[in-house]
Amino acid sequence: MWRRVSSLSPLFSSSKSCPRNQAESGVSDRRRIPFVTFVLGGPGSGKGTQCTRIVENFGFTHLSAGDLLRHEISSNTENGSMILNTIKEGKIVPSEVTVKLIQKAIESSENCRFLIDGFPRTEENRIAYERVTGSEPDIVLFFDCPEEEMVKRVLNRNQGRIDDNLDTVKERLKVFTKLNLPVIEHYSKKGKLYKIDGTGSEDEIYERVRPVFAALR
Ligand SMILES: Nc1ncnc2c1ncn2[C@@H]1O[C@H](COP(=O)(O)OP(=O)(O)OP(=O)(O)O)[C@@H](O)[C@H]1O
Ligand SMILES: Nc1ccn([C@@H]2O[C@H](COP(=O)(O)O)[C@@H](O)[C@H]2O)c(=O)n1
Numbered sequence: 001m002w003r004r005v006s007s008l009s010p011l012f013s014s015s016k017s018c019p020r021n022q023a024e025s026g027v028s029d030r031r032r033i034p035f036v037t038f039v040l041g042g043p044g045s046g047k048g049t050q051c052t053r054i055v056e057n058f059g060f061t062h063l064s065a066g067d068l069l070r071h072e073i074s075s076n077t078e079n080g081s082m083i084l085n086t087i088k089e090g091k092i093v094p095s096e097v098t099v100k101l102i103q104k105a106i107e108s109s110e111n112c113r114f115l116i117d118g119f120p121r122t123e124e125n126r127i128a129y130e131r132v133t134g135s136e137p138d139i140v141l142f143f144d145c146p147e148e149e150m151v152k153r154v155l156n157r158n159q160g161r162i163d164d165n166l167d168t169v170k171e172r173l174k175v176f177t178k179l180n181l182p183v184i185e186h187y188s189k190k191g192k193l194y195k196i197d198g199t200g201s202e203d204e205i206y207e208r209v210r211p212v213f214a215a216l217r
């Protein structure tokens with residue numbers, strides 16, 4: 001039931017006490033494992049946009065791996081310049097760095113429900129997360145969107161992101177196909193994947209997402 005990965009290190013080390021669902025929330029059998037949804041899709045597929053809606057309606061905390069990494073850059077941490085160069089090139093930051101940021105964010109939150117957006121990007125990311133947390137995600141959303149549409153959205157984004165330019169987007173698409181699709185395939189085989197058609201308006205897409213979370217209640 002917990003989708004624990006056997007023989008790995010202990011669970012999140014915080015004293016967080018997370019009821020797994022409504023049926024359990026009133027009883028003493030409370031677990032420390034949060035409910036984790038990985039949110040995947042290519043650059044500009046709408047992950048962040050749809051996460052905002054899920055947060056508003058289902059009380060999740062949104063942790064964007066990209067935002068956590070960008071925060072390291074703006075805070076001038078020891079990894080800041082390495083992260084900046086990696087993001088500029090559209091490549092992937094070492095898993096050790098990203099997993100630590102995600103783990104810290106989860107442990108410092110009072111919430112028990114998380115959307116982890118843009119992670120894992122690679123099999124290495126996935127395996128590092130499982131090793132460090134000793135757990136797997138409960139479900140995985142994948143926003144499936146044609147490349148042409150993703151490029152159009154990214155180039156129109158206008159949020160001043162250093163990687164929102166044609167050269168970097170082309171590289172990010174290559175990285176997505178080569179490294180992220182195998183992760184998506186992995187979760188599909190495990191029966192955890194919800195593939196969402198990422199075309200159409202934001203409202204139309206959300207109408208495909210909503211039932212996934214409504215069914216969890
Ligand atoms: N259904 C949609 N139709 C048109 N534009 C959209 C749609 N959904 C999101 N957008 C816009 O496309 C851009 C990319 O969306 P968003 O930031 O949610 O994608 P993302 O998957 O998080 O991308 P990234 O991986 O680059 O962070 C944003 O400017 C957003 O407002
Ligand atoms: N697991 C991850 C997630 C992101 N990155 C780097 O950040 C860039 C932006 O990520 P978004 O999710 O905001 O699009 C991405 O292109 C990577 O360079 C990462 O290394 N590992």
Ligand SMILES: [Mg+2]
Binds near residue numbers: 047048064118
């Ligand atoms: Mg995003």
